[in-house]
Amino acid sequence: MTTIQGPGIFLAQFIGEQAPFNNLRSICLWAESLGFKAIQLPTNDPNFIDLKLAAESQVYADEIKGTVNDCGLELAELSTHLQGQLVAVHPAYDDLFDAFAPEAYRKNPKARTEWAVQQVKYAADASRRFGISTMPTFSGSLLWHTFHPWPQRPAGLVDEGFRELAKRWLPILDYFDGQGVDVCYEIHPGEDLFDGITYEMFLEKVNNHKRANLLYDPSHFVLQQLDYIQYIDFYHERIKSFHVKDAEFNATGRQGTFGGYQSWLNRAGRYRSPGDGQVDFKRIFSKLTEYDFKGWAIMEWECCLKHPEDGAREGAKFIADHIIRVTDKTFDDFAKVATDEKFNRSLLGLDN
Numbered sequence: 001m002t003t004i005q006g007p008g009i010f011l012a013q014f015i016g017e018q019a020p021f022n023n024l025r026s027i028c029l030w031a032e033s034l035g036f037k038a039i040q041l042p043t044n045d046p047n048f049i050d051l052k053l054a055a056e057s058q059v060y061a062d063e064i065k066g067t068v069n070d071c072g073l074e075l076a077e078l079s080t081h082l083q084g085q086l087v088a089v090h091p092a093y094d095d096l097f098d099a100f101a102p103e104a105y106r107k108n109p110k111a112r113t114e115w116a117v118q119q120v121k122y123a124a125d126a127s128r129r130f131g132i133s134t135m136p137t138f139s140g141s142l143l144w145h146t147f148h149p150w151p152q153r154p155a156g157l158v159d160e161g162f163r164e165l166a167k168r169w170l171p172i173l174d175y176f177d178g179q180g181v182d183v184c185y186e187i188h189p190g191e192d193l194f195d196g197i198t199y200e201m202f203l204e205k206v207n208n209h210k211r212a213n214l215l216y217d218p219s220h221f222v223l224q225q226l227d228y229i230q231y232i233d234f235y236h237e238r239i240k241s242f243h244v245k246d247a248e249f250n251a252t253g254r255q256g257t258f259g260g261y262q263s264w265l266n267r268a269g270r271y272r273s274p275g276d277g278q279v280d281f282k283r284i285f286s287k288l289t290e291y292d293f294k295g296w297a298i299m300e301w302e303c304c305l306k307h308p309e310d311g312a313r314e315g316a317k318f319i320a321d322h323i324i325r326v327t328d329k330t331f332d333d334f335a336k337v338a339t340d341e342k343f344n345r346s347l348l349g350l351d352n
Contacts (some may be wrong), residue, residue, distance in 0.1 A: 007035065039073055041079065057124045080136075137186070166205035273306045
């Protein structure tokens with residue numbers, strides 16, 4: 001078994017225009033002051049990282065890593081959630097998702113997809129230069145608008161959608177394999193990979209590619225009423241990344257999993273700061289430790305009630321308190337009996 005690394009923090013929800021959240025050094029110093037030991041760095045903000053340059057220049061990659069290390073932190077992972085989303089976009093969402101791409105690629109879905117694919121590949125190169133072996137992302141979606149089967153889905157529609165999704169991702173997965181980096185899909189509503197079954201459908205289409213792995217985030221499963229503990233039993237060999245994000249689900253006689261088009265504050269299912277929701281993190285940390293998870297426990301803050309800075313401060317301690325330092329001995333070693341094969345056979349009555 002391995003002691004889970006952490007606590008780490010995903011910076012996406014904290015980056016802003018005001019200090020200390022407006023540049024890499026100052027936000028790292030802030031995170032370290034709260035007790036975090038690593039960052040997960042989003043790659044869509046050029047003020048924090050030039051992804052193309054990090055992919056092409058070891059000198060620049062060393063500068064970025066040096067900045068993080070000088071602040072007392074590790075660079076745990078690069079994130080390409082927004083770019084991965086753009087690998088596959090249904091036309092109904094074009095205008096909304098255009099905001100995830102530079103202005104030069106908007107209103108041009110083909111060019112936007114090509115840009116997104118290249119961005120994700122840059123993250124493979126950059127991760128290799130940083131000495132990182134995992135990269136979280138989204139799968140994108142061609143089928144999400146059909147997740148509820150009304151109107152009735154035509155026969156073959158879902159299979160065709162997953163074939164196309166696999167066609168787009170297979171060259172990317174092969175590229176990551178060449179760099180020795182795992183793609184870790186965050187299983188998430190709005191993506192075609194939104195639960196275990198959809199992940200399995202995708203995995204079959206990419207020939208069980210060894211780089212098609214998982215980011216485990218139990219909060220999304222609370223909102224879907226999926227058994228997030230058994231999920232670990234099913235997929236632990238593929239779980240290479242871990243978001244510590246809490247959630248709660250409080251159904252009423254007026255709304256349930258679909259949320260009634262309400263704001264996050266007024267939904268039956270909503271995300272919460274770590275420790276404020278319903279996720280059983282004691283069981284999760286125990287289960288992941290039992291299965292020898294070797295990655296980082298990364299806090300992702302999303303809460304409709306609590307201030308993010310309070311969530312971050314509390315989250316660092318919450319994760320640290322849940323990490324299990326694995327034992328190097330058995331608890332009943334004090335009663336150990338010296339033995340050998342002859343003694344064992346005598347106890348079994350085999351030498352009479």
